[in-house]
Amino acid sequence: MTPLIDCVFLLLVFxxxxxxxxxxxxxxxLILPETQSEVKRDTPEGLYIELSETELAFNGxxxxxxxxxxxxxxxxxxKSPVAIKIDKGTTYERIAVILDILQVQKxxxxxxxxxxxxxx
Numbered sequence: 001m002t003p004l005i006d007c008v009f010l011l012l013v014f015x016x017x018x019x020x021x022x023x024x025x026x027x028x029x030l031i032l033p034e035t036q037s038e039v040k041r042d043t044p045e046g047l048y049i050e051l052s053e054t055e056l057a058f059n060g061x062x063x064x065x066x067x068x069x070x071x072x073x074x075x076x077x078x079k080s081p082v083a084i085k086i087d088k089g090t091t092y093e094r095i096a097v098i099l100d101i102l103q104v105q106k107x108x109x110x111x112x113x114x115x116x117x118x119x120x
Contacts, residue, residue, distance in 0.1 A: 027057040030087040046080030052087040072105040
């Protein structure tokens with residue numbers, strides 16, 4: 001019986017070591033501006049918004065500003081973080097529309113996410 005348990009544990013360790021854990025992936029392909037400061041990127045609750053020149057996604061789903069307005073209205077904790085990734089080429093008018101939606105819903109805890117500058 002002992003050799004069988006050893007094999008089971010070896011298989012368990014093998015699968016744990018070789019498994020790939022899910023990484024945070026963006027729905028939209030964004031080119032973010034670079035910065036030298038590092039910020040924690042966790043948003044356990046609240047909204048996670050991605051904005052490109054032509055598309056919008058929130059909480060991993062593509063959508064429209066009207067759908068974002070509906071989703072923002074359903075947020076219970078108004079102090080929960082709203083993380084926003086904005087593409088480098090996005091116009092200010094598109095950004096202002098999203099910020100207006102968040103302001104109307106009284107979601108003021110906004111975090112802008114960008115890329116770390118490479119040390120070259």
